[in-house]
Amino acid sequence: MSESKPSNFHIVMFPWFAFGHFTPFLHLSNKLAEKGHTITFLLPAKAQKELQHLNLHPNLITLHPLTIPHVDGLPSGAATASDIPLSLDHLLVIAMDRTRDQVELVIKHTKPKLVFYDFSYWLPEITKPLGIKTINYSIVSAASIALALVPDPELQVPPKGYPSTSVVMRRHEARALSFISFPFGEGVSFYERITTSMKECDVISIRTCHEIEGKFCDYLGSQYNKPLFLTGPVLPEPAKTPLEDRWAKWLGGFQPSSVVYCAFGSQNILEKEQFQELLLGFELTGLPFLIALRPPIGASTVEEAFPEGFEERTKGRGVVSRGWVQQQTILAHPSVGCFVSHCGFGSMWESLMSDCQIVLVPQLGDQILNTRLMAEELKVGVEVEREENGWFSKENLCKAIMSVMEKDSEVGNLVRKNHVKWKNSLVNPEFMKGYTDKFAKDIQELVNK
Numbered sequence: 056m057s058e059s060k061p062s063n064f065h066i067v068m069f070p071w072f073a074f075g076h077f078t079p080f081l082h083l084s085n086k087l088a089e090k091g092h093t094i095t096f097l098l099p100a101k102a103q104k105e106l107q108h109l110n111l112h113p114n115l116i117t118l119h120p121l122t123i124p125h126v127d128g129l130p131s132g133a134a135t136a137s138d139i140p141l142s143l144d145h146l147l148v149i150a151m152d153r154t155r156d157q158v159e160l161v162i163k164h165t166k167p168k169l170v171f172y173d174f175s176y177w178l179p180e181i182t183k184p185l186g187i188k189t190i191n192y193s194i195v196s197a198a199s200i201a202l203a204l205v206p207d208p209e210l211q212v213p214p215k216g217y218p219s220t221s222v223v224m225r226r227h228e229a230r231a232l233s234f235i236s237f238p239f240g241e242g243v244s245f246y247e248r249i250t251t252s253m254k255e256c257d258v259i260s261i262r263t264c265h266e267i268e269g270k271f272c273d274y275l276g277s278q279y280n281k282p283l284f285l286t287g288p289v290l291p292e293p294a295k296t297p298l299e300d301r302w303a304k305w306l307g308g309f310q311p312s313s314v315v316y317c318a319f320g321s322q323n324i325l326e327k328e329q330f331q332e333l334l335l336g337f338e339l340t341g342l343p344f345l346i347a348l349r350p351p352i353g354a355s356t357v358e359e360a361f362p363e364g365f366e367e368r369t370k371g372r373g374v375v376s377r378g379w380v381q382q383q384t385i386l387a388h389p390s391v392g393c394f395v396s397h398c399g400f401g402s403m404w405e406s407l408m409s410d411c412q413i414v415l416v417p418q419l420g421d422q423i424l425n426t427r428l429m430a431e432e433l434k435v436g437v438e439v440e441r442e443e444n445g446w447f448s449k450e451n452l453c454k455a456i457m458s459v460m461e462k463d464s465e466v467g468n469l470v471r472k473n474h475v476k477w478k479n480s481l482v483n484p485e486f487m488k489g490y491t492d493k494f495a496k497d498i499q500e501l502v503n504k
């Protein structure tokens with residue numbers, strides 16, 4: 056291996072057009088800019104305004120807007136996954152593929168030493184002839200890739216040698232993975248897109264840590280026969296901006312650790328009946344709650360979908376937000392004691408780094424595995440029981456919340472004890488610094504090769 060000489064170099068970042076991807080790629084860009092590297096960050100022009108506040112080093116990180124071509128079937132002007140329902144993502148990815156010429160021009164013009172990408176499986180075709188190295192950066196758990204996206208043509212769930220019997224899908228949940236064989240772009244399935252991306256890159260990198268996902272990472276490395284660089288969770292410092300006045304005032308009116316906060320990320324939209332059942336479950340707990348969910352299918356506001364009499368019955372102790380809230384700041388508020396989460400990978404890290412008790416209600420593929428990791432392996436939270444058809448009842452939601460919120464509950468004490476242990480390791484500044492320093496050294500060696 057060549058001796059690594061520390062030097063600053065140029066990097067291009069090209070994440071999938073969704074905020075759940077832009078945000079962690081940008082957090083990683085900030086860490087690399089701190090090491091002195093310069094970065095060109097490719098994204099749809101429309102997303103630039105919404106992301107620039109996360110760019111902590113505008114002198115080193117340039118957000119470079121791409122023009123998103125129109126694809127038949129997409130609403131006019133759609134440029135990110137937030138503009139469309141999940142069912143149209145397969146068309147948005149065609150638009151992404153059709154930015155290839157723009158991406159190639161930027162790469163030829165800015166001459167990076169390294170390109171980070173995820174869904175654009177064709178990217179190494181541009182970089183290889185130019186001698187530029189590539190990293191496939193995954194922002195979902197190693198477990199979810201290891202379970203569903205190994206390069207084994209006879210796909211079984213779990214695949215041969217998969218290193219866990221608890222971080223798995225239950226039999227009736229396996230359909231949550233069926234989407235991977237559906238077309239995701241022109242002539243390519245989701246499975247082919249991701250496995251090609253991972254086969255063709257120089258290095259696979261994952262936003263995770265050995266301490267939590269070591270065995271899944273080792274398994275992936277052996278399946279793809281290539282090095283794995285881990286970045287650690289790469290969460291930003293807790294936001295410096297104060298909590299919105301309205302929430303600060305409202306939360307300030309409750310006892311320490313008494314309020315239950317609930318959010319299901321940036322993409323999930325519940326069926327109306329399930330949304331109503333969830334609200335009734337919160338009502339049943341008798342605890343104060345703050346819910347930040349998108350209006351359910353068919354409703355344009357959350358109020359429109361409230362169960363009858365719900366607002367009057369929970370007045371003064373429960374509130375459903377009309378829009379986006381500052382999740383990390385809310386989780387850090389002293390009155391908040393429990394987080395009911397869908398266990399998206401970002402929320403998973405945020406819950407682990409908080410002092411809140413954790414209740415999990417996964418909605419989609421990788422969230423189910425993240426939940427099993429948290430509830431079955433680490434035993435830091437509890438999962439809400441669902442019926443085989445996927446439905447969760449208000450009673451089961453209430454039961455899960457009370458099992459961690461009731462004083463002297465055995466389960467509550469166990470998950471709190473385990474959670475405190477992990478939280479203390481993860482928030483130790485040396486922990487994240489160790490990952491960033493090692494990652495910076497690894498990429499330096501990669502480009503020097």
Ligand SMILES: O=c1ccn([C@@H]2O[C@H](COP(=O)(O)OP(=O)(O)O[C@H]3OC[C@@H](O)[C@H](O)[C@H]3O)[C@@H](O)[C@H]2O)c(=O)[nH]1
Nearest residue numbers: 075318320321322347379380381382383399400401402
């Ligand atoms: O009201 C809100 C809701 C969410 N958020 C933030 O939005 C982010 C949501 O990210 P998550 O990764 O948890 O969830 P998303 O569902 O948006 O992500 C997506 O990419 C990651 C995958 O693991 C998920 O399965 C996928 O849905 C979190 O950082 C959270 O703090 C808010 O700040 N306010």
